[in-house]
Amino acid sequence: MNVPTIVTPELQKRFHVPGRIAALAGGLLLAASAYLPWAYDGDALDNMAFLGGPSTLQFLGALLGLLLAVSAGMAWVEPWADRKGILPRLLMVSRRAGWTRGTKALGVGLLGFIAVVLIAIALELGGLVTIEYGGWVALAGALLGFVGSRLLTPGRAPSLEKVKTPAWLEIVSIAVLLLVALLLAAYALNQNDGGTFLSILAFIGALVAFILRVGAGGWLSAAGQRHRNVLVFSSFAVAFLFPFTQNGSDANMSIATQVLIFAATAVGLNIVVGLAGLLDLGYIAFLGAGAFTAATMSQSAFATIGWKPPFIVVMLIAGLVSATLGLIIGSPTLRVSGDYLAIVTLAFGEIFRISMSNLDGSDGPDLVHGSSGIPAIPNLNLFGFDFGKVHTVLGIPLGRFSNYFFLMLLIMALIVLVFTRLNHSRIGRGWVAIREDEKAAEAMGVNVFGLKLLAFAGGAFLAGLAGAVKAHVDQSVTPDQYIFLESAFLLAAVVLGGMGTVMGVLLGAALLKLVPEKLRFVNEYRMLIFGLLMVLMMRFRPEGMIPNQRRVLEFHSDDEELVEEIEEDLPYEFAEEH
Amino acid sequence: MLEVKDLVVAYGKVKAVKGISFSVEQGQVVSLLGTNGAGKTTTLRTISGLLRSESGEIWFEGERIDRTPAHKVVMKGLAHSPEGRKIFPRLTVEDNLRLGAFARKDTDGIARDLKRVYDLFEILYERRAQPAGTFSGGEQQMLAIGRAMMSRPRLLMLDEPSMGLSPIMMQRIMSTIRALQSEGVTILLVEQNAAAALKLSDRAYVLEVGQITLDGTGEQLLGDDRVKRAYLGED
Numbered sequence: 154m155n156v157p158t159i160v161t162p163e164l165q166k167r168f169h170v171p172g173r174i175a176a177l178a179g180g181l182l183l184a185a186s187a188y189l190p191w192a193y194d195g196d197a198l199d200n201m202a203f204l205g206g207p208s209t210l211q212f213l214g215a216l217l218g219l220l221l222a223v224s225a226g227m228a229w230v231e232p233w234a235d236r237k238g239i240l241p242r243l244l245m246v247s248r249r250a251g252w253t254r255g256t257k258a259l260g261v262g263l264l265g266f267i268a269v270v271l272i273a274i275a276l277e278l279g280g281l282v283t284i285e286y287g288g289w290v291a292l293a294g295a296l297l298g299f300v301g302s303r304l305l306t307p308g309r310a311p312s313l314e315k316v317k318t319p320a321w322l323e324i325v326s327i328a329v330l331l332l333v334a335l336l337l338a339a340y341a342l343n344q345n346d347g348g349t350f351l352s353i354l355a356f357i358g359a360l361v362a363f364i365l366r367v368g369a370g371g372w373l374s375a376a377g378q379r380h381r382n383v384l385v386f387s388s389f390a391v392a393f394l395f396p397f398t399q400n401g402s403d404a405n406m407s408i409a410t411q412v413l414i415f416a417a418t419a420v421g422l423n424i425v426v427g428l429a430g431l432l433d434l435g436y437i438a439f440l441g442a443g444a445f446t447a448a449t450m451s452q453s454a455f456a457t458i459g460w461k462p463p464f465i466v467v468m469l470i471a472g473l474v475s476a477t478l479g480l481i482i483g484s485p486t487l488r489v490s491g492d493y494l495a496i497v498t499l500a501f502g503e504i505f506r507i508s509m510s511n512l513d514g515s516d517g518p519d520l521v522h523g524s525s526g527i528p529a530i531p532n533l534n535l536f537g538f539d540f541g542k543v544h545t546v547l548g549i550p551l552g553r554f555s556n557y558f559f560l561m562l563l564i565m566a567l568i569v570l571v572f573t574r575l576n577h578s579r580i581g582r583g584w585v586a587i588r589e590d591e592k593a594a595e596a597m598g599v600n601v602f603g604l605k606l607l608a609f610a611g612g613a614f615l616a617g618l619a620g621a622v623k624a625h626v627d628q629s630v631t632p633d634q635y636i637f638l639e640s641a642f643l644l645a646a647v648v649l650g651g652m653g654t655v656m657g658v659l660l661g662a663a664l665l666k667l668v669p670e671k672l673r674f675v676n677e678y679r680m681l682i683f684g685l686l687m688v689l690m691m692r693f694r695p696e697g698m699i700p701n702q703r704r705v706l707e708f709h710s711d712d713e714e715l716v717e718e719i720e721e722d723l724p725y726e727f728a729e730e731h
Numbered sequence: 732m733l734e735v736k737d738l739v740v741a742y743g744k745v746k747a748v749k750g751i752s753f754s755v756e757q758g759q760v761v762s763l764l765g766t767n768g769a770g771k772t773t774t775l776r777t778i779s780g781l782l783r784s785e786s787g788e789i790w791f792e793g794e795r796i797d798r799t800p801a802h803k804v805v806m807k808g809l810a811h812s813p814e815g816r817k818i819f820p821r822l823t824v825e826d827n828l829r830l831g832a833f834a835r836k837d838t839d840g841i842a843r844d845l846k847r848v849y850d851l852f853e854i855l856y857e858r859r860a861q862p863a864g865t866f867s868g869g870e871q872q873m874l875a876i877g878r879a880m881m882s883r884p885r886l887l888m889l890d891e892p893s894m895g896l897s898p899i900m901m902q903r904i905m906s907t908i909r910a911l912q913s914e915g916v917t918i919l920l921v922e923q924n925a926a927a928a929l930k931l932s933d934r935a936y937v938l939e940v941g942q943i944t945l946d947g948t949g950e951q952l953l954g955d956d957r958v959k960r961a962y963l964g965e966d
Binding site: 582590594598599601 | 802
């Protein structure tokens with residue numbers, strides 16, 4: 154990254170002590186400002202007009218401020234580690250943390266957070282004059298902290314992952330972290346105010362940046378590696394708990410279910426794009442094929458196929474129909490490489506949509522009623538469980554969308570399982586080889602055509618499964634739901650999140666679906682904003698938000714630290730024999 | 732072990748190989764010599780299934796393989812280290828080597844062979860976590876040979892292993908080929924450097940515009956006047 158340097162290393166060397174003082178003071182000032190009113194009127198964000206009573210957002214700001222002060226001050230506390238006692242022993246651990254790096258990251262994040270909050274106040278109340286003195290104090294604190302943190306030398310790289318911690322502590326940390334994430338997500342989603350939602354996103358961004366730079370990310374990912382099953386299981390447990398935080402409200406659950414459907418489809422696409430390296434621009438058609446298949450075989454009065462098998466069977470058929478379409482498209486085109494495939498899949502997406510619009514009885518068989526589609530698809534009823542009814546569990550009502558959310562969660566678990574199994578198998582290695590160099594892969598004995606076809610049809614199958622559920626969630630299926638734009642967004646989720654990883658794509662999908670739902674103005678300009686975001690990502694972080702290690706190496710092959718990290722992960726130990 | 736009979740290969744209407752026949756016996760090093768465009772690389776690519784022949788037959792260990800797809804040919808024990816090395820530049824050395832063993836499923840055997848390759852080329856062990864694209868030409872060639880060995884082939888086809896290498900590196904590669912031969916690997920070698928190839932060949936064939944014009948043992952050809960003039964630069 155070539156960001157122009159304003160603060161040179163020489164400047165940092167000269168001013169690091171005043172810088173540290175400034176960062177500390179700025180953080181404390183910000184924390185104190187939470188007790189002052191930030192806005193003239195209580196209508197902006199969550200009520201920030203009180204003196205002495207911080208609102209939640211102000212409290213979060215204060216938290217960041219305190220964190221900045223603490224991490225900036227650690228450099229002065231650490232020498233005490235040489236004394237005796239339990240506290241110094243904790244300090245020994247803290248010596249492995251990259252406090253100064255964290256301070257620098259937090260300085261930026263904090264300024265971003267305050268900027269978002271103040272701009273939101275000004276926009277919602279009408280002008281900068283609506284910001285009370287407390288707001289300006291907060292800004293001053295953030296600016297002071299920012300400038301101060303810029304003046305610090307980055308200091309040692311964190312090595313927290315080398316700290317030996319008992320297993321229980323690691324497991325508890327994972328669980329606590331996921332619970333905090335759940336609560337934050339639930340809180341953010343319950344905000345109907347766009348400014349508040351965006352502010353919370355900024356808060357999360359600042360906090361995550363800090364945690365990563367301090368090195369806790371390294372420790373956490375090491376802990377996550379050691380307790381992989383715990384991590385996966387508790388992630389799903391936390392997602393499972395989410396509907397219980399909603400008090401029976403369906404508004405957020407509807408969004409969450411749509412996010413899950415979108416994410417499941419995106420993970421399927423990630424097999425094709427991220428693992429096998431095949432560019433598919435018409436992937437939404439496979440979701441559509443699944444949805445239409447399920448709709449025509451549903452209990453809807455408008456369904457055109459008389460056979461009504463149970464939903465499990467319908468789902469499998471939907472997946473198989475999609476996979477068959479994938480095979481039909483794939484077998485002639487996968488023999489040629491690269492751009493041809495992109496063009497053919499792009500065309501296929503449109504052909505699918507237009508064909509569906511034309512299957513209305515006048516141009517072809519009346520299979521899907523043309524552009525009006527199949528409406529009135531009833532709710533599912535699996536093993537006597539009615540998805541349309543509200544079920545009360547432990548006194549908490551769980552509505553229709555919660556039911557579908559649980560179903561999608563199960564399907565998501567299946568898709569993630571398939572994805573990770575494939576990725577770590579021989580097949581996964583074959584895909585890597587194909588992605589890198591098809592000709593060489595062939596000479597290695599990789600069945601190039603077969604594996605490409607497998608990726609293509611497999612991805613299509615998973616999209617078909619998701620589509621079958623989507624038909625029942627949406628209650629109607631029409632061709633205009635499956636336009637090219639949706640394919641583009643799926644691809645954007647994969648690229649933004651990180652090609653070839655599950656977590657990245659989940660994050661990318663969640664952001665791409667959530668942000669437009671929560672922020673009306675983003676929805677209007679979403680093409681512009683996401684387009685810009687993609688360009689910036691390609692410039693500064695082409696491997697995505699949560700990349701897989703191999704990918705990072707592909708983009709930054711000169712990074713020696715990374716090479717060492719990968720070296721440590723290699724399974725074979727010949728060192729002693731050499 | 733390998734028998735090629737009346738092989739014809741064409742790119743569209745242009746015949747690159749015009750009915751050649753030769754054989755490779757167990758444990759031998761056999762060279763195909765010739766200038767650019769003589770059809771050497773085409774012959775190797777056809778044997779390994781990357782190209783389809785027009786007519787003729789290819790037999791490997793008593794099985795006809797000229798209609799077998801490339802990935803199955805590798806499973807039969809015939810490895811091909813392609814021209815221009817074709818390593819995976821953005822993957823690590825170890826990933827490259829493991830991909831060489833793609834056709835195999837015996838995890839223990841793969842681990843043993845990985846060690847064998849590392850023993851043979853120490854530099855690969857030292858840099859096993861580095862992307863292969865950062866290597867010098869000679870190191871990449873070692874990797875390419877090591878990778879081909881990872882499929883534990885009975886017949887190893889090497890296409891221009893000395894291309895673009897320094898004389899020292901080249902000697903190193905040639906002595907590796909000799910070492911492989913002593914381990915019982917049969918080798919079919921395509922080389923531009925005729926002198927070096929002939930010195931270690933049990934048998935050699937000279938190709939000219941798609942046809943075999945000369946054949947004999949390595950020593951015979953080294954002493955042959957036509958070979959001397961055309962390929963060894965002697966008068």
